[in-house]
Amino acid sequence: MLKLMFINLLNPLMTSGVKSALTDDEVIAKYLETSDSKYYSILYDRYSTKVFSKCISLLKSESLAEDAAQDIFIKILMNLSKFSGKSKFSTWIYSITYNYCIDMIRRKKKDPSLLVDNIADTHDAAEDVDEKFLLEVNISRLKIILEDIPVADKSILLMKYQDSLSIKEIGGILDKSESAIKMKIKRAKLKFKKSYYLKFKD
Amino acid sequence: MRNNFQELERQEMEQRSVPAKIKNGVDAQVGFFQFVGSLFELYLPKMVDLFVNKMSNDSDTAPNKAQKRYPNK
Numbered sequence: 464m465l466k467l468m469f470i471n472l473l474n475p476l477m478t479s480g481v482k483s484a485l486t487d488d489e490v491i492a493k494y495l496e497t498s499d500s501k502y503y504s505i506l507y508d509r510y511s512t513k514v515f516s517k518c519i520s521l522l523k524s525e526s527l528a529e530d531a532a533q534d535i536f537i538k539i540l541m542n543l544s545k546f547s548g549k550s551k552f553s554t555w556i557y558s559i560t561y562n563y564c565i566d567m568i569r570r571k572k573k574d575p576s577l578l579v580d581n582i583a584d585t586h587d588a589a590e591d592v593d594e595k596f597l598l599e600v601n602i603s604r605l606k607i608i609l610e611d612i613p614v615a616d617k618s619i620l621l622m623k624y625q626d627s628l629s630i631k632e633i634g635g636i637l638d639k640s641e642s643a644i645k646m647k648i649k650r651a652k653l654k655f656k657k658s659y660y661l662k663f664k665d
Numbered sequence: 666m667r668n669n670f671q672e673l674e675r676q677e678m679e680q681r682s683v684p685a686k687i688k689n690g691v692d693a694q695v696g697f698f699q700f701v702g703s704l705f706e707l708y709l710p711k712m713v714d715l716f717v718n719k720m721s722n723d724s725d726t727a728p729n730k731a732q733k734r735y736p737n738k
Binding site for chain 1: 670
């Protein structure tokens with residue numbers, strides 16, 4: 464019994480840093496077949512930096528991001544058998560990450576440091592912001608603006624332009640219709656542009 | 666080719682390293698779940714057997730109502 468316990472506790476440490484040429488789907492299948500934690504370590508090594516980076520970006524706190532990243536990976540592991548393979552594994556992981564972070568922010572909504580909205584909410588969605596405008600903003604300015612706009616708008620822009628998710632995939636993640644997502648993107652782009660002009664154009 | 670959003674992400678990922686305590690935390694939880702799972706796997710069938718045996722023994726040895734009421738029957 465003690466031997467089994469030690470093997471289970473030490474196995475992840477012994478197998479960390481394992482590289483593999485297997486695809487994500489193959490690693491998942493192997494993990495589900497064998498329950499060998501070395502396969503889980505492969506997935507962790509592939510996605511931990513990205514997940515952690517997204518958590519910091521959305522939660523704006525390193526300590527919260529550490530807790531969130533840990534919970535997200537445990538959630539991924541616990542639900543790995545539910546991954547159907549209909550979408551890419553990366554999309555599935557991002558959906559868990561975004562939903563976890565958005566829920567966390569909602570729970571802590573009273574904390575003003577988490578939901579910073581310096582721009583008045585706009586109802587004028589008639590104006591369409593050119594995609595080119597967003598993609599041509601330089602990186603240092605982009606970073607400042609993404610910190611400035613509300614986290615809901617930031618996350619939808621990150622899903623579209625950073626993770627290159629389709630409208631359908633974003634709709635799946637946020638559980639909204641495609642037309643609702645299109646409208647959200649349009650509004651997020653408008654807030655982005657307003658923030659840009661407030662900060663950088665006199 | 667990366668757009669500026671993806672380039673920003675790449676820069677942020679380069680600047681940050683994932684703290685080891687996240688991996689340690691995940692490993693500890695996974696190890697714990699596997700340990701509990703192994704315990705169940707090992708002992709649950711035995712406990713069920715024991716329970717079934719105990720119940721069947723009890724019903725074999727326990728006198729039924731008629732025997733209690735008319736012990737000479």
